[in-house]
Amino acid sequence: MxxxxxxxxxxxxxxxxxxxxxxxxxxxxxxxxxxxxxxxxxxxxxxxxxxxxxxxxxxxxxxxxxxxxxxxxxxxxxxxxxxxxEPTEPDKVRSDFLFRMMFAHLLSPSALEAMIDERMAVLTEAIAGLEQRANSGFAPASETFIDGYALAIYRAMADYIEENRYQLVSASLLPQRAVAE
Amino acid sequence: MxxxxxxxxxxxxxxxxxxxxxxxxxxxxxxxxxxxxxxxxxxxxxxxxxxxxxxxxxxxxxxxxxxxxxxxxxxxxxxxxxxxxEPTEPDKVRSDFLFRMMFAHLLSPSALEAMIDERMAVLTEAIAGLEQRANSGFAPASETFIDGYALAIYRAMADYIEENRYQLVSASLLPQRAVAE
DNA sequence: AGGTACATGTAAGCTGTTACATGATTTT
DNA sequence: AAAATCATGTAACAGCTTACATGTACCT
Missing domain, CATH: 1.10.10.10 (Winged helix-like DNA-binding domain superfamily/Winged helix DNA-binding domain)
Structure with a gap:
């Protein structure tokens, strides 16, 4: 588009x-x-x-x-x-956050934690905004659908990060392995 | 990046x-x-x-x-x-699919259904691929984390679309309203 | 006093995409 | 026989981002 x-x-x-x-x-x-x-x-x-x-x-x-x-x-x-x-093109994503998570083992635990916390804050805020909009007034079906879609995704992201962040943090505790390899 | x-x-x-x-x-x-x-x-x-x-x-x-x-x-x-x-940039998305969903009311029900079905097929395939990779062999923590993240998102998308597609389809059944406005 | 919102537009530069150019091997 | 995989690179073009240019009004 x-x-x-x-x-x-x-x-x-x-x-x-x-x-x-x-x-x-x-x-x-x-x-x-x-x-x-x-x-x-x-x-x-x-x-x-x-x-x-x-x-x-x-x-x-x-x-x-x-x-x-x-x-x-x-x-x-x-x-x-x-x-x-015309044929629908596949979605395109550019995630600076995921790129950083790919290198958790090269990061200090504190830097990693800070990145994850920041991301969680952004997600939490986005979720709150969408929940508020969902409960206020009426909108066309397409808008409700799209807001709901975004909300579902943001929730999935936040839940996943919250449940799995420990995996990355423990990998970051052993940075010497990554350097040695 | x-x-x-x-x-x-x-x-x-x-x-x-x-x-x-x-x-x-x-x-x-x-x-x-x-x-x-x-x-x-x-x-x-x-x-x-x-x-x-x-x-x-x-x-x-x-x-x-x-x-x-x-x-x-x-x-x-x-x-x-x-x-x-350096500071993490926010994720950037470009969704041709969502753009089309925004105009469900201008589309014929059959065209809309076709788009949604196509999207579901793509998601289902991506989910299957990731599930298979998750169950085969060991990977570094960062890779497991990212694949799991992607899987969580694709599942959230597929579930949401499956549960809410009727909203859009019923909006598309009344195209004359959109034209009249 | 400074920042944000309102409001439009141009120009240069950077980046990325697409097409072209070439060619053998393997799989279907 | 055709399509995909392996393998690298250039050139033209299209697109987008950033900076520049200008200015009022309102809120803190």
């Missing part, structure tokens, strides 16, 4: 500015799909406009820069539908 | 060629960390060699191109240790 398609997707949920699209990829259920920055969004939106897949309305604001609100066109909606019809 | 550090990491597990490093990111526990291709590995290895972080030994083979086997240098090992000491 390139940035253009991602923007089109957010716009099916209602008109939005570039700034608001960015927020959608931080807070809401789009946040679990992938990250994007302004440096990708603004050029993508300009391209979509040129291709007539979106239209724009500019709002003048007091004490703030103008706001450009984009709307899907009929062509844009069809373009998205076509993109959705 | 850039490709250079990733390669250095694999080399702590033993000397390897570019081809073998690629395999490590396909099959073994490195496969859960991230993907890399030859187009990234070979230039990275050349750079590491220039920086004296690895050394190379060339083996002539019959009926095959020469094999270049790389080894970590002491400097290379220190470089990796320093990289491991």
């Amino acid at each position: 390139d940035t253009k398609t991602l923007c089109l997707g957010v716009l099916t949920h209602g008109d939005a500015s570039g700034y608001e699209i960015k927020k959608a990829f931080e807070d809401g259920p789009f946040g679990h799909i992938q990250e994007i920055g302004f440096g990708s969004i603004y050029p993508a939106l300009a391209q979509l406009l040129k291709d007539n897949l979106v239209t724009v309305t500019q709002y003048t604001q007091e004490g703030r820069p103008d706001k450009k609100v984009y709307s899907l066109t009929a062509t844009g909606r069809l373009f998205l539908l076509d993109a959705l019809d | 850039d490709t250079k550090t990733l390669c250095l990491g694999v080399l702590t597990h033993g000397d390897a060629s570019g081809y073998e490093i690629k395999k490590a990111f396909e099959d073994g526990p490195f496969g859960h960390i991230q993907e890399i291709g030859f187009g990234s590995i070979y230039p990275a290895l050349a750079q590491l060699l220039k920086d004296n972080l690895v050394t190379v030994t060339q083996y002539t083979q019959e009926g095959r191109p020469d094999k270049k086997v790389y080894s970590l240098t002491a400097t290379g090992r220190l470089f990796l240790l320093d990289a491991l000491d």
